[in-house]
Amino acid sequence: MDYLNQSIDSLHEQLVNKEITSEELTKETLQRIHSKEDKLNAFVTINDDATKDAAKVDADGIKGRLSGIPIAVKDNILTKGMLTTASSKILSNFMPIYSATVFEKLNQAGAINLGKTNLDEFAMGSSTETSYYGTSHNAWDHTKVPGGSSGGSATTVATGDAIAALGTDTGGSIRQPSSFNGIFGIKPTYGRVSRWGVVAFSSSLDEVGVMSKRVEDSAEVLQTIAGHDDHDATTSEREVTDWRANLNKDMHGIKIAVPKEFWHEGTDPKVLKTIDEALDTYKKLGATVEEISLPTLKHAVEVYYVIASSEASSNLQRYDGVRYGYRAKDVKNIKQLFVNSRSEGFGDEVKRRIMLGTFALSAGAYDAYFKKAAQVRTIFINELNDVLSKYDLIAGPVTTSTAFGIGEKIDDPLAMYMNDILTIPANLAGLPAASVPAGLADGMPVGLQLMAKQFDEQSIFNAAYALQEENKFYQQIPTALKEED
Structure with a gap:
C-alpha cells in the first residue's frame, strides 16, 4: 500500500465499502515499511502484531474515520507492552505498563499502531543523528538528514509508508523535519493536547502534534487526540472544534504578518525565494501580507536553550539505574551506580544539555541565566501576542536551509x-504553528511556517489548506523514490 496517492477519507471509503479490509491494508503497509527500512531507518520498533489489531477492528466493524487506519507513533510516546526508548540506551529495555493519553485516544478511535519511529535521543537534536539506533534518512535524498527530532515520523510519512504519524515538538521538532521532507506538520497550542505518558524533555515547551501529506489528514488526527485530560493539569478545558469540517480556503480579508527578522542573514536565498513565492500566492488569493518586526527574536535561541536545558536537567534526573532503564554493571556502591548508569546510558548531546541546565539552575548562576531567560521569554510572548492582536497569522520560513x-x-x-x-x-x-510545503529549492523541499494566536489552529489549517490546494505539493514524489523505481 502506497499512501502517496491516498488520504484518510479515501482509505475510510474503501474500508467502509469493503474494497479492502484493515487487516489487508495493515499487512501491505508493514511489508512496504520492512522493504525500505534498511535504507530509511525510520523505525525503532515495527509492530508486526498490528495485523491482529486490524483484524479485530474488521470484526468489530469500521466506524469513525480513523477506524482501521494505520498510523505511526514517535518512540517517546508511551505504548503499553511495547518498547518505548526515546531512542536512548538508557531506556533501551523499557516496557511501559500504561499508554500515553494520545495513544489511548487513537486506540479508542480504532487506529492501528504501525510501530515506534526513530528520533533524536530524548528529542534533543535537529537531525535524528543523536539517536542510539542510528540516523534516519531523508525521504528525498538518503544522504541527507530527515531533520529532528521527529525525523523517523517525517520520513515514513514522506515516503508513503504511513498516512500520518505522531510527533513531538519542543523547539521545532515537528515543523523542521516536515519542512525537510516536504510534508505538512502541526504542533498545537500548548495545553491543547495531553502530555501525559510522553517522555519529558522540557515540560513548558513539549507538545504532541501530527505529520501527514495532506492538511485535512492532520486535522482529523489532531482533533482526535486533543482535549482536556485529568492526568495532565496543563491541558485546557476549551472545547475542541471540528477543524476538518470547518476547513476553508478563502483567504480574503486574512492579514498575514511577516517578521523582517525571519529573513535571517544566514538563510539560503533560494529558500527565501520559495517562501516569497508562497506569500505571493496568498496575496493572489486575497490575503494582506505586511512586514513587521520582532526585535526580541535575536535572543530566542539563547532563551530557549537555557530554559529547555534547565527543564531537561530536572526531568532526566529520574534516570538513575535504580527503578527502570539501563543499569551499569560491576558497581561497588550507590554513587557509582548512579554515575556509571548515566554516563553509559546517555549520549553526548543529552549529557551536554544536562550539564548546561544544571549550571543554569545552580545557586551562583540562577539569577543570571534561568531567571533572566524566563524574563526575556515573557517579553517575547508579549511581542508575539501584540502582533497577533492585529494579524491573523505570522508567516516565514521554517528553516534557514533545506536538509543538510x-x-x-x-x-x-x-x-x-x-x-x-x-x-x-x-x-x-x-502558540500553534505548522510547516506547509511551499515548493523546492535545488530539488529539496522548503516549508512555510504559519503561526496563529493561542487556540486558533483553525486559521493555520485554513491557510495551509489554501496553499495546498494551489500548489498540490502532496502529489510530488520524493526524488529518492523515483530513483528506486
Missing part, C-alpha cells in the same frame, strides 16, 4: 542549535 548532509553539522553544536532559530518562538509563547 548526514554528518555535516553534528560535530558543531552551535550550528545545530541555530537550526531552530525560526521555530523556537512558537514554543516559547505556546
Whole structure:
C-alpha cells in the first residue's frame, strides 16, 4: 500500500465499502515499511502484531474515520507492552505498563499502531543523528538528514509508508523535519493536547502534534487526540472544534504578518525565494501580507536553550539505574551506580544539555541565566501576542536551509542549535504553528511556517489548506523514490 496517492477519507471509503479490509491494508503497509527500512531507518520498533489489531477492528466493524487506519507513533510516546526508548540506551529495555493519553485516544478511535519511529535521543537534536539506533534518512535524498527530532515520523510519512504519524515538538521538532521532507506538520497550542505518558524533555515547551501529506489528514488526527485530560493539569478545558469540517480556503480579508527578522542573514536565498513565492500566492488569493518586526527574536535561541536545558536537567534526573532503564554493571556502591548508569546510558548531546541546565539552575548562576531567560521569554510572548492582536497569522520560513548532509553539522553544536532559530518562538509563547510545503529549492523541499494566536489552529489549517490546494505539493514524489523505481 502506497499512501502517496491516498488520504484518510479515501482509505475510510474503501474500508467502509469493503474494497479492502484493515487487516489487508495493515499487512501491505508493514511489508512496504520492512522493504525500505534498511535504507530509511525510520523505525525503532515495527509492530508486526498490528495485523491482529486490524483484524479485530474488521470484526468489530469500521466506524469513525480513523477506524482501521494505520498510523505511526514517535518512540517517546508511551505504548503499553511495547518498547518505548526515546531512542536512548538508557531506556533501551523499557516496557511501559500504561499508554500515553494520545495513544489511548487513537486506540479508542480504532487506529492501528504501525510501530515506534526513530528520533533524536530524548528529542534533543535537529537531525535524528543523536539517536542510539542510528540516523534516519531523508525521504528525498538518503544522504541527507530527515531533520529532528521527529525525523523517523517525517520520513515514513514522506515516503508513503504511513498516512500520518505522531510527533513531538519542543523547539521545532515537528515543523523542521516536515519542512525537510516536504510534508505538512502541526504542533498545537500548548495545553491543547495531553502530555501525559510522553517522555519529558522540557515540560513548558513539549507538545504532541501530527505529520501527514495532506492538511485535512492532520486535522482529523489532531482533533482526535486533543482535549482536556485529568492526568495532565496543563491541558485546557476549551472545547475542541471540528477543524476538518470547518476547513476553508478563502483567504480574503486574512492579514498575514511577516517578521523582517525571519529573513535571517544566514538563510539560503533560494529558500527565501520559495517562501516569497508562497506569500505571493496568498496575496493572489486575497490575503494582506505586511512586514513587521520582532526585535526580541535575536535572543530566542539563547532563551530557549537555557530554559529547555534547565527543564531537561530536572526531568532526566529520574534516570538513575535504580527503578527502570539501563543499569551499569560491576558497581561497588550507590554513587557509582548512579554515575556509571548515566554516563553509559546517555549520549553526548543529552549529557551536554544536562550539564548546561544544571549550571543554569545552580545557586551562583540562577539569577543570571534561568531567571533572566524566563524574563526575556515573557517579553517575547508579549511581542508575539501584540502582533497577533492585529494579524491573523505570522508567516516565514521554517528553516534557514533545506536538509543538510548526514554528518555535516553534528560535530558543531552551535550550528545545530541555530537550526531552530525560526521555530523556537512558537514554543516559547505556546502558540500553534505548522510547516506547509511551499515548493523546492535545488530539488529539496522548503516549508512555510504559519503561526496563529493561542487556540486558533483553525486559521493555520485554513491557510495551509489554501496553499495546498494551489500548489498540490502532496502529489510530488520524493526524488529518492523515483530513483528506486
